[in-house]
Structures are given as C-alpha cells and as structure tokens.
Amino acid sequence: MKTILLSLALIFCSIPLLWSKTGDTIRVVSHNQTIVVTDPATGVKAYRQWAVFPSAKVPVRKINLLVTFGCPDSLRCADWDYLDHIYIRRKGGVNSPSVDYPVGRMLTPYGGAFGQDWSFDWKSDITDFSLLLRDSVEIEYEHTGYEPNDDRGWKITITFEIIEGKPVLEPVSILKLYDGSFPYGDSTQHIEENLKPVSFVAAKNAQHARILIFQTGHGMDANGCGEFCSRYRELWFDGKMIDKRNIWKKCGDNPLYPQAGTWLIDRAYWCPGYLQQPDVFDLPVTNGVEHTIDMNMEPYVTANPSANERISAYLIQYKKPAAQHDVAIEDIVVPTGSKTHLRKNPSCVNPVIVIRNMGSKPLTQCVIEYGTTGFNKRRYVWKGNLLFNRQTEIELPGTIPGNAGENIFTVSLTAPNEKKDANSSDNTMHTVYTKAAVHGSALVFHLRTNNQPQQNGYIVRSSDGKTMYERALGTLEAETDYRDTLHLAPGCYELVLKDTADNGLEFWFNTRGGRGFARLLNIKGQLLKHFDSDFGSEIYYSFEVSADTTALALPDALPAVGVFPTRTSGKTTMDYFSNSPQKVTVQLVADPGGQVIEEHIYEQLKEGVFTYDLSYRPAQRYYLKVYVGGKLVFNKRVRVGG
Structure with missing residues (x-):
C-alpha cells in the first residue's frame, strides 16, 4: 500500500503541522512531542497549535483521539493528577471567532517514579465532533496545576486518527x-x-x-x-x-x-x-x-x-442511520500489545473482543472468524440483542497459539443478522502481540502475605476453567510465606491473585497493611516472574506449560526489589532477590535537586533485607534508586516526615 506524507505550513502558524494518509486513514498531529509544564502563577497554561483536517467533502466514518504521554528528555515526569483538556479553540483561520469546544478530558498520572523511557497511550472515539474537525482548526492542550515547572513536566503527542468512509450517521x-x-x-x-x-x-x-x-x-x-x-x-x-x-x-x-x-x-x-x-x-x-x-x-x-x-x-x-444491518469490530482486548489492556496480556486462552452495532436494527447475531497468522482460524456465532450504537465485550473460546516473539491476531465479522454487512470497511482488525510465557511442569508460587491477609486469595485455573490450585479468601495468615509447588500437565493456565480492598500487597498510603510479595519460581528456586506488590485489585498471569525444554522462558534477568514503608519518619526496609550475585548500588537521592544523600554498595549480592534509618534527614521527598551492574533497575519515591 502506498503511503503519502504531506506537510503544510500555514501562513499564520510558525510551526508546520503534518497530516498523512495511509489507505483510508488520515492522521492529523496537532502536538508532536510537545513539552508541557505548569504555570504556578495562574494554575493554567495553554499550548495551542493549528492543524489541517480533511475538507467537508471528505466522508468520515470515524475519528479517534490518540493521546501519548512520556517523560521529557531534559526533565523528569510530573507528579500530580491534574485535570487537563483538549479544546477546539477556533475553526477556519486566525481571524475566525472562538468555538471553545472541549473534545478530550485528560487526567494526568502520578509520574514521580516513572523512568525516562516511560510512555503510555490512550484513545477515545470523538466522531461526534466531525462537523468541527474540518479544514484549519486550532487545537489547544490546556494543562492545569501549580507544581514546579523547572524540573518536571510531560512530553505529549496528540493525534487525530480519521478513518474515511460512509458515516454511520450524517x-x-x-x-x-x-x-x-x-x-x-x-x-x-x-x-x-x-x-x-x-x-x-x-x-x-x-x-x-x-x-x-x-x-x-x-x-x-x-x-x-x-x-x-x-x-x-x-x-x-x-x-x-x-x-x-x-x-x-x-x-x-x-x-x-x-x-x-x-x-x-x-x-x-x-x-x-x-x-x-x-x-x-x-x-x-x-x-x-x-x-x-x-x-x-x-x-x-x-x-x-x-x-x-x-x-x-x-x-x-x-440524519437517520445509514444502514439497517452493520456491525463493526471496535477493539481486541486479548491478545494485544496495547498498554491499555496490559493487565490481561499476554494471554494464551480466550480471546476477548469488542463489537458495536452500527445498524438501525437490533443486532441479534453475527459470525466471528479469528486466529493467529500461521495457525488454524476459528469460527464462532455470537447471539444476543445489541441496540444501535451499543457495544459489547465477547469472550471467544479456545487457546491462543503463537510463535516465540511477536504474532499477529486477526478478527473478522460477517453476516450481521444473517444479512450482508452494509459497510465491511470496519469488519476486520488485527493486533500484534507477544506469546504468553512458557514454563516447565513444576513451578513454585511464593506468596508472602502482608498484615491484611484476609483481603487476599489466589487460584490457578486450566484453560477449560478447572481449578488446579487455590488458597481461598480467609485462609491466609498475616506475614506468612506460602511456597506452593504446582505440578501441571502441558497446557494453558491462568494465575489470579485478588485483593478485595483493591490496594494490593503494598500501598504506600496503607502503612498499617505492610508489604507482601508474589513471585513465580522454577523448581530450582530461580525467579521466573516478579509481580509488583502495588497492583491494586488483582494480578493476572497467563502462561503455558510445555514438556519441550527448548521453549521454556529463561529465568528473569532483573531482580525483585521492594521498599516499605515509603512514607516514614524513621526507618524503611528494602528487600532484594535475584538469580545471580552481582554488584548492587543503592542510592538515596534528594528531590528536588538530585543530590545523592546516601550510597550503599553491596558486592556480589544475591538476596537480602536491608533497613535504612532516615530519621536524621529533613522532611522532604527522596528517591531510593537501585543499580545493578551500573543499570538502574528500581526507582521508588520515599517521603520522610509523613
């Protein structure tokens, strides 16, 4: 497919803005890796750019708003959860009147512990603003907040993904x-x-x-x-x-x-x-x-x-809906490499998709074909009662095969209500995903409970839903190590660890809860997977068991590191576990300023628990950084003074 990239420098704008067309998709980028910081004097700072959208003559099927956040190259990621907006400010040129339509509402993350290579993407359907997103449009990203702006901020990209085609509704x-x-x-x-x-x-x-x-x-x-x-x-x-x-x-x-x-x-x-x-x-x-x-x-x-x-x-x-029978694939939740769905991926069982009824008649059934490139396709007939513009999530039967590395998964929809689809342009979607990890038949799940074990329980299920191992809610003791050896036949499995209080095995604000951890080990005691203790509602881990030793995932090269409490007036404790002894450097770094306050060097460290007394330090924020072989592997914010 031929790709054409056009650039247009508007006579009233000092920065050229780009839009490109690939097949039936036009991508308009209004803000390209724009550095966004606060204005502490007013609490609001506007970042405006003109962008060129398709003319009113171009038929538009759908418009997605894509927002990407990253850490600026010269700054660290910002700290606070501020309310930001993406506005259409003017339409038609610099002399046109203000329109002032907020089309996107962004709640910024707490980015204090993100590394420089961190990024995340979000998407929202804004097709309903298609009347305004035509020709020359001034787009504003409005950033609010009062935090310092000389050492922290965001790097943002705003993309409008415009899919050409007959509108569902004109x-x-x-x-x-x-x-x-x-x-x-x-x-x-x-x-x-x-x-x-x-x-x-x-x-x-x-x-x-x-x-x-x-x-x-x-x-x-x-x-x-x-x-x-x-x-x-x-x-x-x-x-x-x-x-x-x-x-x-x-x-x-x-x-x-x-x-x-x-x-x-x-x-x-x-x-x-x-x-x-x-x-x-x-x-x-x-x-x-x-x-x-x-x-x-x-x-x-x-x-x-x-x-x-x-x-x-x-x-x-x-106007009235364009078609009576029209179904669209909206999303592939499993399997995918999308960060939005990372909690359920990678997975080796039960693909999950989202479909939408674009036809005026209720959607009562459609045919779904799905599968991974290089493997046999499956066919599933969905039945239900989906009204116009409503969407539903569907779990499809079967395992998800794949080769080592990246794979392509494709879903196609046909025969809505046993009729010909009025618009087949949005009936097929594919995702790129990584195959779930492959382990041996003997595994050890090591769970260390915190002070609130009544909130936790875990289960291991096979791909057919059979419970293989379980420690139910209410059966765990506080601050106890559970090392359960799992003997599993070849196949696909899911491990789910739940927390009914939605605050994981560790949450800095819940100091009374203490800290626990969860690790998956091989039969030799080597770390295969370390689960972050600060997980919120649940840990989901899908994996395959195979007798083929050449296909097994290697032990984790990165250590499992934890620090708790991270809000203290005195002591905090670091636990460290790795598969091989290495030189480990631990630094306490002041924030702001970046000054190294303490440094501890451990030669040939494989496992240990270390307590640091910070009661002599003034009340402020610090970062505890762990380097292995000179590479930063752990970065956690610690607040001294409560």
Missing part, C-alpha cells in the same frame, strides 16, 4: 448544552442553577439525536466531595428519566500501574492517568418538534463547600 448540527465548573454542595449557589433544562427544535432533516457528556468531580470538603464522594446524576428527556447513575469510578484496575501517588483510590468518575470516555445517549427525534433535555445532580448541601462538578455536555443532531 451529522446535521452540534450544540453545547453545558460547559463549566459548577459549585456542588453550596446552598448559595445551587448546582441546578447551572444545569437548567435546555430546549431545542429538531432540525427538519434530523431523525436522530445524541447526547454526549463528560463529567468529573473535584474538590475536597468534609465529606470528600467532589473528588472522593459518590453522587448520582439523572438525565431527563422530554419529561422522562432516561438514565440514572453514580458518578463514580473504581481505580484499582487502572491499566497504568503502579503510580507514585494515590492512583488506586476510587474517584468521582475518573482515575489518575485516564483519558475520559464520554457517556453517550441515542434518542429518536421528530423534525420540527421541540424537545427538552434536563440534567440533575443528587441534592447535596454542606456547611463548608469546596466541591465542583466539571461538566461538558453536547447535543448532536443526525
């Missing part, structure tokens, strides 16, 4: 319903004053309406509102309640883990390190008829309010 108009930060809990500024009903008359050629809502809770009053309190929201249309939900999100399964801060604590519809996915509601409308939309928050008043609800909501009117 847009007619877009209207902003609500947009702002609204006080919540204040008796003198009731939030309903900002969420008044909005009426609109359906356009003459509109038969379909979509409500799009971005909402997150912020602030911290005596009840934890709005960041740490769950409150319900109602959505009413023409006098009928069409949705009621808690504005709340669990964070213990965050794919970006661990982070330096309170990343796993549940929040008001967001988690640190998260590109928010909007709530979407599809409704029929009658042209020329007046309709009313009303949003209501749970009644709430407090004595000293500080909470606010940040809400951006839109109404998009469309």
Whole structure:
C-alpha cells in the first residue's frame, strides 16, 4: 500500500503541522512531542497549535483521539493528577471567532517514579465532533496545576486518527448544552442553577439525536466531595428519566500501574492517568418538534463547600442511520500489545473482543472468524440483542497459539443478522502481540502475605476453567510465606491473585497493611516472574506449560526489589532477590535537586533485607534508586516526615 506524507505550513502558524494518509486513514498531529509544564502563577497554561483536517467533502466514518504521554528528555515526569483538556479553540483561520469546544478530558498520572523511557497511550472515539474537525482548526492542550515547572513536566503527542468512509450517521448540527465548573454542595449557589433544562427544535432533516457528556468531580470538603464522594446524576428527556447513575469510578484496575501517588483510590468518575470516555445517549427525534433535555445532580448541601462538578455536555443532531444491518469490530482486548489492556496480556486462552452495532436494527447475531497468522482460524456465532450504537465485550473460546516473539491476531465479522454487512470497511482488525510465557511442569508460587491477609486469595485455573490450585479468601495468615509447588500437565493456565480492598500487597498510603510479595519460581528456586506488590485489585498471569525444554522462558534477568514503608519518619526496609550475585548500588537521592544523600554498595549480592534509618534527614521527598551492574533497575519515591 502506498503511503503519502504531506506537510503544510500555514501562513499564520510558525510551526508546520503534518497530516498523512495511509489507505483510508488520515492522521492529523496537532502536538508532536510537545513539552508541557505548569504555570504556578495562574494554575493554567495553554499550548495551542493549528492543524489541517480533511475538507467537508471528505466522508468520515470515524475519528479517534490518540493521546501519548512520556517523560521529557531534559526533565523528569510530573507528579500530580491534574485535570487537563483538549479544546477546539477556533475553526477556519486566525481571524475566525472562538468555538471553545472541549473534545478530550485528560487526567494526568502520578509520574514521580516513572523512568525516562516511560510512555503510555490512550484513545477515545470523538466522531461526534466531525462537523468541527474540518479544514484549519486550532487545537489547544490546556494543562492545569501549580507544581514546579523547572524540573518536571510531560512530553505529549496528540493525534487525530480519521478513518474515511460512509458515516454511520450524517451529522446535521452540534450544540453545547453545558460547559463549566459548577459549585456542588453550596446552598448559595445551587448546582441546578447551572444545569437548567435546555430546549431545542429538531432540525427538519434530523431523525436522530445524541447526547454526549463528560463529567468529573473535584474538590475536597468534609465529606470528600467532589473528588472522593459518590453522587448520582439523572438525565431527563422530554419529561422522562432516561438514565440514572453514580458518578463514580473504581481505580484499582487502572491499566497504568503502579503510580507514585494515590492512583488506586476510587474517584468521582475518573482515575489518575485516564483519558475520559464520554457517556453517550441515542434518542429518536421528530423534525420540527421541540424537545427538552434536563440534567440533575443528587441534592447535596454542606456547611463548608469546596466541591465542583466539571461538566461538558453536547447535543448532536443526525440524519437517520445509514444502514439497517452493520456491525463493526471496535477493539481486541486479548491478545494485544496495547498498554491499555496490559493487565490481561499476554494471554494464551480466550480471546476477548469488542463489537458495536452500527445498524438501525437490533443486532441479534453475527459470525466471528479469528486466529493467529500461521495457525488454524476459528469460527464462532455470537447471539444476543445489541441496540444501535451499543457495544459489547465477547469472550471467544479456545487457546491462543503463537510463535516465540511477536504474532499477529486477526478478527473478522460477517453476516450481521444473517444479512450482508452494509459497510465491511470496519469488519476486520488485527493486533500484534507477544506469546504468553512458557514454563516447565513444576513451578513454585511464593506468596508472602502482608498484615491484611484476609483481603487476599489466589487460584490457578486450566484453560477449560478447572481449578488446579487455590488458597481461598480467609485462609491466609498475616506475614506468612506460602511456597506452593504446582505440578501441571502441558497446557494453558491462568494465575489470579485478588485483593478485595483493591490496594494490593503494598500501598504506600496503607502503612498499617505492610508489604507482601508474589513471585513465580522454577523448581530450582530461580525467579521466573516478579509481580509488583502495588497492583491494586488483582494480578493476572497467563502462561503455558510445555514438556519441550527448548521453549521454556529463561529465568528473569532483573531482580525483585521492594521498599516499605515509603512514607516514614524513621526507618524503611528494602528487600532484594535475584538469580545471580552481582554488584548492587543503592542510592538515596534528594528531590528536588538530585543530590545523592546516601550510597550503599553491596558486592556480589544475591538476596537480602536491608533497613535504612532516615530519621536524621529533613522532611522532604527522596528517591531510593537501585543499580545493578551500573543499570538502574528500581526507582521508588520515599517521603520522610509523613
């Protein structure tokens, strides 16, 4: 396939912005590895760039917003979980009026312990803004916060992935319903004053309406509102309640883990390190008829309010759906190399996909063909009842074969409702993935419990769902070593370690819980896999057992290192375990400044536990860094002074 790369320097912009077309996909990059830091004086800093999008004549099937974060080359990653926005500021040129449509809501991660090679990617479907993303558009990344800006920040890339093709719905108009930060809990500024009903008359050629809502809770009053309190929201249309939900999100399964801060604590519809996915509601409308939309928050008043609800909501009117029978593949969750799905990958069993009904008729069945390149394809007939624009996750039967290294997995959909698909351009998807690790038939699972073992239990299952080994919830003792030898026949297996409190075997904020760890060893006691103790909700590890010794994964070349507590007024302890003795250097480094405060050198260290007394140090943050053979293998933030 021929690839064409075009660059255009707009006469009103000093930086040329690029868009490229590969087949039916156009990629518009508005911010290319832009260094983003705060403005501590104001708390807000804007990064604006003009970009060139396709003209209105180009049919658009789908638009994905891709956001990539990394650590700047000259700075370290930033610390705090700030609320950032991606805006369409102007459309048409420098003299055009402001539009000011937030199309992306980014909650930054706690990046204090990320290394310089760290990066992460997020994606969101923003097809509903296709009317605005045409021709010359000014895109702004708005970064908030007050942390220092001379030694930390982010390196961001913003890409708009525009897939050409017949629209599922042809847009007619877009209207902003609500947009702002609204006080919540204040008796003198009731939030309903900002969420008044909005009426609109359906356009003459509109038969379909979509409500799009971005909402997150912020602030911290005596009840934890709005960041740490769950409150319900109602959505009413023409006098009928069409949705009621808690504005709340669990964070213990965050794919970006661990982070330096309170990343796993549940929040008001967001988690640190998260590109928010909007709530979407599809409704029929009658042209020329007046309709009313009303949003209501749970009644709430407090004595000293500080909470606010940040809400951006839109109404998009469309013509009728283009097709009656149309199914699309939205995502491949397993197997994939995507960082968004890293908690369930690599895996050797049960592929997981997401499909969406793009047809006006309910989707009751479709045919799914799937498999790895070089291996036999499988066929599965899915049956259900999926309404227009709804999506569902499907677990497909069977193991996931593969060769050593990278593999390609392909999924194809056909025959929606036993009909010909009206648009086959989005019926096939493939992912690149790494085959699950292969181990011998005898393994040792070494679990060291923390002070709260009642929260933990683990199970080993075969690919057919049979339980092979289990230590159930409520059966474990505190601060105890469990070394379970697993004798497994050749096949595919899953090891799942759960934590019912969603705070793993270690969480710096939970000092009473202490620290535990989990390791998978071979029968010789060599480390095969070290699981990070700060895992939140669960550890999932899929692996294959084989009698072919030439295919077995090698012992882990990196050591297992842990430090706890990381918030202390005195002592902290480091545990170290590796497969071979090496020279190990441990440094305590001041933050900010980077000054090495302590250095400990251990010659030919293989295993050990070491306690460091930091009570003499002033209250501030430090980093405990571990180098093996001169290479940094561990970097953990330690706060002295609580």
